[in-house]
Amino acid sequence: MRLSVAERREELLRAAVEQIEARGVSAVRIADVASALGVSNALVLYHFATKEKLVAAAFAHAAEGDLARLRRLLGRRTTALRRLRAAVRWYAPTGQAKGWRLWIEGWAAALREPALQEVTRDLDRQWKAALAEVIEQGVAADEFRCPDPTGTALRLTALLDGLAVQLTSYPGAVSRARAQQWADEALARELGLERKALTTAR
Numbered sequence: 001m002r003l004s005v006a007e008r009r010e011e012l013l014r015a016a017v018e019q020i021e022a023r024g025v026s027a028v029r030i031a032d033v034a035s036a037l038g039v040s041n042a043l044v045l046y047h048f049a050t051k052e053k054l055v056a057a058a059f060a061h062a063a064e065g066d067l068a069r070l071r072r073l074l075g076r077r078t079t080a081l082r083r084l085r086a087a088v089r090w091y092a093p094t095g096q097a098k099g100w101r102l103w104i105e106g107w108a109a110a111l112r113e114p115a116l117q118e119v120t121r122d123l124d125r126q127w128k129a130a131l132a133e134v135i136e137q138g139v140a141a142d143e144f145r146c147p148d149p150t151g152t153a154l155r156l157t158a159l160l161d162g163l164a165v166q167l168t169s170y171p172g173a174v175s176r177a178r179a180q181q182w183a184d185e186a187l188a189r190e191l192g193l194e195r196k197a198l199t200t201a202r
Contacts, residue, residue, distance in 0.1 A: 009047050011037060016058035021102045025055055025109040025116075056115040059106050063123040067130075074130055080138030084187065085198050087131065088156065092183045093164035093176075100164040128153040135191075144191035152190040159186050 003011065015036045019028045030051055034041045048054035073087045093100050103120075110117040128150070135149035146152050163179045188195045 005047075008043075010061075012044060012047055012054075013058050013061040016054055017062050017102065020055065020058060020105060021099050025105045028055070030054065052113060052115060055109070056113070056119055059102075059116055059119045062102060063119060067123065067126055070127065070130055074134050079143055080134050080141060081143050081191070081193075081197070083134050084131070084138065084191075087134070088160070088183055088187050089180075091127075091157075092160050093167045093179060100168045104165060104168055124157070127157055131156065138191070144193055146191055156186060156190065159183065 012033060015033050016028075019032045019036060023032060028051075030041050030044050033054065034044045044054065048057060069090070070087060073090060074083050076083055076086070106116060106120050110120045131153040132149040135146050135152055138144050139146050139149065160183060163174065163182065166174045167176065167179060184198050185195055188198055
């Protein structure tokens with residue numbers, strides 16, 4: 001069956017994400033993506049004129065999927081505390097979020113690639129804004145105290161990103177159980193709660 005342009009592009013982006021996770025940004029080639037799908041290099045280049053454009057689009061594709069999942073978690077009809085706990089648990093490197101190896105690769109490559117830097121910066125900004133918004137809702141509903149929702153969102157994501165590097169790049173440096181404990185403790189502390197309040201928020 002012949003794929004539409006949109007379907008072919010989607011297929012190429014999924015393959016590119018898989019190849020980047022397997023090989024790394026610097027090592028992946030147009031030929032790797034083409035070979036994974038059994039298509040020609042020319043077809044990949046027809047949709048993405050350069051490797052740099054393909055890589056940036058692949059990260060944007062992965063980011064859109066992560067943000068869609070985040071919005072679903074934060075848009076549930078339940079308390080702000082439950083939504084925050086679900087989002088932090090999912091985002092944490094011990095949860096079910098994105099392949100952290102992909103994003104660590106992305107952060108490193110973004111130091112040299114302006115297009116990729118724009119993608120990763122935008123994802124980071126949207127994550128923090130979404131978390132800050134739900135924290136503000138919880139404060140307004142008197143569920144918890146937090147004088148600086150924006151700062152809290154930044155500190156939480158910085159901790160989770162750092163834990164992801166430790167667990168992904170240095171296996172054994174931090175146990176998954178300890179990382180989850182620290183994430184829970186940080187969330188509770190930021191909201192002026194005891195950690196056990198997160199357990200009862202299920």
